[in-house]
Amino acid sequence: xxLAALLVLADGRFPAGGHAHSGGAEAACKAGRIHDAATLAExxxxxxxxxxxxxxxxxxxxxxxxxxxxxxxxxxARTPPPALRLAARRLGRQLLRAxxxxxxxxxxxxxxxxxxxxxxxxxxxxxxxxxAGLGPLDAAHVAAxxxxxxxxxxxxxxxxxxxxxxxxxxxGLAPELDAVSGRAASAALLARHEGLEALPASSSPxxxxxxxxxxxxxxxxxxx
Amino acid sequence: xxxxxGDSYPHRHTHSAEPVRADGTRxxxxxxxxxxxxxxxxxxxxxxxxxxxAELSMAVVTNDIYTREDAEFLLREAVLPPERIAxxxxxxxxxxxxxxDISANLEAVEELExxxxxxxxxxxESGGDNLTATFSRGLVDAQIFVIDVAGGDDIPRKxxxxxxxxxxxxxxxxxxxxxxxxxxxxxxxxxxxxxxDLPVAxxxxxxxxxxxxxxxxxxxxxxxWAVR
Numbered sequence: 288x289x290l291a292a293l294l295v296l297a298d299g300r301f302p303a304g305g306h307a308h309s310g311g312a313e314a315a316c317k318a319g320r321i322h323d324a325a326t327l328a329e330x331x332x333x334x335x336x337x338x339x340x341x342x343x344x345x346x347x348x349x350x351x352x353x354x355x356x357x358x359x360x361x362x363x364a365r366t367p368p369p370a371l372r373l374a375a376r377r378l379g380r381q382l383l384r385a386x387x388x389x390x391x392x393x394x395x396x397x398x399x400x401x402x403x404x405x406x407x408x409x410x411x412x413x414x415x416x417x418x419a420g421l422g423p424l425d426a427a428h429v430a431a432x433x434x435x436x437x438x439x440x441x442x443x444x445x446x447x448x449x450x451x452x453x454x455x456x457x458x459g460l461a462p463e464l465d466a467v468s469g470r471a472a473s474a475a476l477l478a479r480h481e482g483l484e485a486l487p488a489s490s491s492p493x494x495x496x497x498x499x500x501x502x503x504x505x506x507x508x509x510x511x
Numbered sequence: 512x513x514x515x516x517g518d519s520y521p522h523r524h525t526h527s528a529e530p531v532r533a534d535g536t537r538x539x540x541x542x543x544x545x546x547x548x549x550x551x552x553x554x555x556x557x558x559x560x561x562x563x564x565a566e567l568s569m570a571v572v573t574n575d576i577y578t579r580e581d582a583e584f585l586l587r588e589a590v591l592p593p594e595r596i597a598x599x600x601x602x603x604x605x606x607x608x609x610x611x612d613i614s615a616n617l618e619a620v621e622e623l624e625x626x627x628x629x630x631x632x633x634x635x636e637s638g639g640d641n642l643t644a645t646f647s648r649g650l651v652d653a654q655i656f657v658i659d660v661a662g663g664d665d666i667p668r669k670x671x672x673x674x675x676x677x678x679x680x681x682x683x684x685x686x687x688x689x690x691x692x693x694x695x696x697x698x699x700x701x702x703x704x705x706x707x708d709l710p711v712a713x714x715x716x717x718x719x720x721x722x723x724x725x726x727x728x729x730x731x732x733x734x735x736w737a738v739r
Contacts, residue, residue, distance in 0.1 A: 300611065300612075302611065302612035302613065302614060303612070303614060304612060304614035304615050305612075306602050306604060306607050306608075306611075306612050307599075307600050307601055307602035307604075307608065307615055308602065309602065377615075377618070380618065381614035381615065381618065384614060384617070385614065441602065441603075444602070444603040444604070445603070505579065506577045506579075506580075507577070507600070508576070508577065508600075508601075508602060508603045509600060509602045509603070510600040510602065510615070
């Protein structure tokens with residue numbers, strides 16, 4: 288694996304559309320559940336251990352080379368709200384465009400042909416990691432990190448939260464990010480032999496409900 | 512795996528960046544409109560739609576800061592059928608969506624071409640932003656920067672990427688100049704100094720000419736596009 292390739296893929300400036308999504312932070316800020324660095328940390332911790340873990344598992348499995356179509360179905364099953372399925376497919380398609388330009392690969396072309404409306408973002412992320420010469424644990428790390436870096440950046444914009452505090456929140460979560468990534472990668476390895484049921488399937492009902500409600504807001508800053 | 516490509520950029524994935532697609536059809540010309548909040552971008556887009564919709568197959572992408580306001584204005588004004596207007600959400604960063612990460616806007620223009628195409632012209636309107644906001648060349652073929660006389664007649668002198676490099680600079684609301692003490696001659700001199708040979712249009716949408724000079728500029732762009 289190439290550490291530098293991992294940095295390119297994980298860079299928040301990688302042009303894959305993520306900047307327009309808050310990962311549920313906009314709804315949580317509006318509801319008052321996030322109002323400072325401490326509550327941002329709690330929100331991120333919850334997201335990391337639920338949808339972050341699920342995304343990391345899917346990404347790691349895709350990076351192992353498991354069938355993207357089956358993984359996409361598994362992602363649907365783990366993503367109840369239609370709004371989040373739509374957002375995940377949009378982000379998947381946007382990531383795929385950036386990935387094909389950045390790390391051209393037949394596997395990415397095949398994925399684009401099979402999913403003209405987009406596959407779930409973590410699945411695309413895993414295939415992208417393969418194309419970039421990265422492994423399943425790397426893919427899991429990127430997915431896990433994205434599950435918290437998006438909300439942290441969005442909160443800086445939404446609340447005017449001190450950006451240094453937001454960075455400190457992310458740094459404070461580092462040990463848990465490593466642990467979640469490791470768990471996801473182990474599950475993906477298990478899934479190779481035992482089937483996709485071995486992948487994590489945790490969920491946060493409040494994130495799901497808030498995301499569906501957010502999609503109906505007439506006025507909002509973020510797409511999700 | 513896949514790390515050693517003989518050819519670094521086998522094809523562009525802003526794929527519609529090429530004027531003619533693989534199947535020989537020509538994609539729509541894309542014109543971006545940027546500029547500060549309240550300078551009249553949406554009003555100019557609406558006027559362009561009314562002026563050109565009879566002769567060109569058109570669509571509009573809006574990039575609201577808060578979503579859908581501009582799209583809804585265009586819908587209310589019924590300048591185009593609703594399926595020809597798409598709104599993109601920008602996560603509080605309109606300049607990011609038109610320059611640093613153009614993913615969502617590229618999808619919007621491509622979806623419009625798929626759903627209502629073939630199109631001759633797509634106008635991509637940025638959310639109101641600052642004087643440094645410019646469009647990526649991966650997203651648009653030409654860009655218009657819209658400022659207005661009420662924002663201060665020193666804006667052309669201040670320059671900045673929008674004023675200096677846009678393919679067309681519109682100085683809007685010239686009818687207000689006497690009321691806000693803006694010196695149009697000075698604005699024209701400053702703009703010429705910043706822009707060299709690049710054109711400047713002084714526009715009053717309430718005046719007899721309205722959007723006509725800008726519409727002519729777009730027509731010339733379309734004509735040049737058709738032979739590329």
